[in-house]
Amino acid sequence: MFEGWGTVGVFQSAVFSSQSATGNSRDAIYRVSVNPQRQTRNPFTPRQSTRNPKPETQNPKPTSMTDQQTNITRKSMQRRMYFVFGALLILLVVFSFLDLFLGSVKIPFADIFQILMGQGSQRPGWGNIIFEFRIPKLLTALLAGAALSVSGLQMQTIFRNPLAGPYVLGISAGASLGVALLVMGFASFFSFNYFDIGGNWLIAIVAWLGAGAVLALIFVVSLRVSDIMTILILGILVGSAVTAVVSILQYFSNESMLKTFIVWTMGSLGGVTQSQLQVLVPTILIGLIISLFSGKTLNVLLLGENYAKSLGLNIRLARLTIFLSTSILAGSITAFCGPIGFIGIAVPHLARMAFNTANHHVLMPASMILGAVVMVAGDIISQLPGSQSSLPINSVTALIGIPVVIYLIIKNQKLSSIL
């Protein structure tokens, strides 16, 4: 996944190969005006490859930072980035295997490998356990971690609020409301089988709509109030109001509807069925792909609306795209796994700390991988108490994420500068 990554480290590599760029500009040290088109059309201008990572030994640039220092800075930055990405990927693979290994039935590692290689195992039932239960659960955990983290990252940047996330701002609650309205409200008029493919798509779509509606509401308010804490409190209020509406719906719905809804609310990573995965996998992939294309937009949004506009960003289109992918990502996960809190808010900060950057071309894949790692780790922890039962995943992620958020609040007097 990481190999073919064209845009990772664009900023960094941009910095790193900049030395060669100054090679033929000895006479133009103070020349800020360069017309790139005219330059490239000029046949006498030597074409230099952007991809040339080799530092040139001769650098006429009279910067106060020496060439050597610059080289060291850029090299160490690059090395650090690749090291952290590598470490995370190794961690992801190790945790994934561990996750496949743990469960109510003990299957030896060797057999798991054999099963994965398609060679069968000592007992035929083990293959079923791996393929029918553990791999779907692992896949769900990977997708959920990546999706929630990316939606959190996008929300933090677009609201310029380091404490934003799908759970704390009530986006997950909005998705729940969508499903509740479908299952307990509209079910009086139509009858659906909520557990086949069509029903799953329907659930996903109403979850997106619910998530999108809350997102739009928070956004409209954030145009008038920009205070980080105010928005946060508003999110909590919206979340509570939505939960209250869901309770009222439960009160008025009949037994069979209620049962359907309760079954839905008990969703967990392990509860995602094969037919639900058929909806979850493509929607999350679409959401993640959209968000990968938003890197440049998100970078410029770090400067705020005015600067973004003055740089030529179509701000409406940008917001629409980012809200769309956020709603799809957070909505789909909530629709099939239930609300999972504090991954979306904490993981982007962990990614910023690990990579020491604000560049979304790095933060986006970093949040995906880190989110997947944290989620799989959470799933492993939830299975630790014993082989027969597991902890609710929402509690585990809360206990992982909340300390990170508390640390951030205590460490940074000025919250606005965390991003």
Add this chain to the structure above:
Amino acid sequence: MQNQNPHSIELQNLSVGFAQGGHSISVLKNVNLKVRNGETIALLGLNGSGKSTLLRSIARLQPVLSGEVRLNDVELGKWPKKDLARHISFVSTEIINSNNLQVFDLVALGRFPHTTWTGKLGVDDKKVVYNALEAVGISSLAYKKMNELSDGEKQRTMIARALAQDTPIIILDEPTAFLDLPHKYEIFRLLQEQSRTFGKSIIIAIHDLNIALQEADKIWLASAGSIVEGAPEDLILNQSIIKVFGQGKAEFDFVTGNFKMPRKQNLTICFQAKGIEAEWTKKALERLGFQIDCNLSADLSVTINQIEKGFTWVLINGEKKTTCHSIYELSIILKTLNQNNHG
């Protein structure tokens, strides 16, 4: 050195303002102005006179109420967003605080309208970014995070970002608001250099009247709901400046172009000396409320003597002679004299 292509901005019957509860309230009306190549224009006006609104309207950050802003003879609204961003850049007082954003990366965001969707910087892009850092004198800070910089450095970073955008027109809304005086001058000079060297047009709203009057090629003065334009000297001579800024108690000194608070001068003092020490002594005497006059009725007199290590000030009060080693020492004695006189 490569000059920018010829460009022009024309404001025609422009009326700018904001909408409030369905009504549009205009702050500036009938604005008819033109910006030429390579001009540094200082936009002056009292607080709330609509300077920011005008600048934001020219940069298309907010809609105009009526009239037109024409860039190269094409109405602003007809420009594609990306093309417009290659012609006009904008700097405001807003400073970006971030623990993680690097100076280089922030300045590189100025290349936004020039790069593809990946934001990948080409050779020329990087050259422009480096030159922009160099031009504002922060290339040694390229790898620092924004939060490690002082306010002045942050503001310079924001200006470097605008330079990296490489536009023929730069609009700045009070970019020097947080800076101390030497830095204000420095930023103004830097922009002027950009305009003189590359033919860039710069429109800058600035609070500091002295800098504007001394440095700008042209002044746009927000006055009585519209804009008056002219060279700084024109606006001083035709009293426009004083009409706008002379409403308070401060008096305008037509010779120096400074505003001064009028002082009660109730004692006369004789003081005759030349040189820089004399100038500053004179200022101190004026500040203390003394009128400098050497006719016979002068009660007091001061002379400056050069000694081995600096200067002494000798105050003669009738028969009494006092030697002071600093202007401060002198001012304390004069103050008590002044108070006794009142008492």
